[in-house]
Amino acid sequence: MKNLIIIGAGGYAKSVLDSLDYMNFKMEGFLDDIKLVGSEHLGYPIIGSKVEDIKQYSNCVFFVAIGNNAKRKLWFDKLKEHELSLINVIDNSAIVSRHATMGEGCFVGKLAVLNHGCRVGDNCVVNTRSLVEHGCEIGDHVNLSTNSTLNGDVIVKEGGFVGSGAIINGQITVGKWSLVGSGAVVIRDVRPNTTVVGVPAKEILSNSVKYNSL
Structure with a gap:
């Protein structure tokens, strides 16, 4: 122990x-x-x-x-x-495909799903009931909030934050250190260092605001 x-x-x-x-x-x-x-x-x-x-x-x-x-x-x-x-801390109710890969320091919460071929980087949060579909690529230091949905082949790059209940359509890329607001529906790529909200998601903050600032 x-x-x-x-x-x-x-x-x-x-x-x-x-x-x-x-x-x-x-x-x-x-x-x-x-x-x-x-x-x-x-x-x-x-x-x-x-x-x-x-x-x-x-x-x-x-x-x-x-x-x-x-x-x-x-x-x-x-x-x-x-x-x-x-x-890594993985809740025993989570479903993680044997064909998924994960880095170090990750949390996978209750009833979260990581499906076939998805790749999760280091130091990520895949929170309660999050769904990460086949072929998704999750960069280092990403946070997927509760009930977020990433459809097939989505890419969330380093430092991305996906809010609770947000839905990202298949084959979309969320750029580095960008933030997707809760409940947003993302139908097009999100630029780096950008905040998007709404249905469909629209940019409200750009590179003038650094989400990754300490």
Whole structure:
């Protein structure tokens, strides 16, 4: 059994703990830059507050439970810099095709589906009831929110965020660090660093707003 440290003591951590395989991982505590070190979250201690603290726990494995893609990427990169191990957390109700592939540090929530031939990068969130159809390519640090639907052969590039209930038609590309609003229906490609909303989805913010800024 491996000792686990979760980075981020917020709401996302509730889903992670609910889906964790406790037969293989023992929860050690949280690192969080807001909550007081020594306090508790969900019954586990806050054992650190900053990136430098991860070096003290080189014998542990890690999971980054931060919803913001850019901040999640920052922690992921620091963990890799220190050659530390990240785990995937996959709920036992999720359906993951044996022909799907997945990187490190990913979360697949309750009743989510990853179908034949889809490829999921590192540090991704595939949240509750998300559907990722055949042949989709999900880049690193992507967040697919609850009930989002990616039809066949969709590409979501690095840092993309797909809001709850959004639908992306087949063979559409969502550019790097772009955001698809909740409930949107995407029928054409989305440019990088762009926010689209509505039915059909239309661009409301362009490169003047950097979704990936920290």
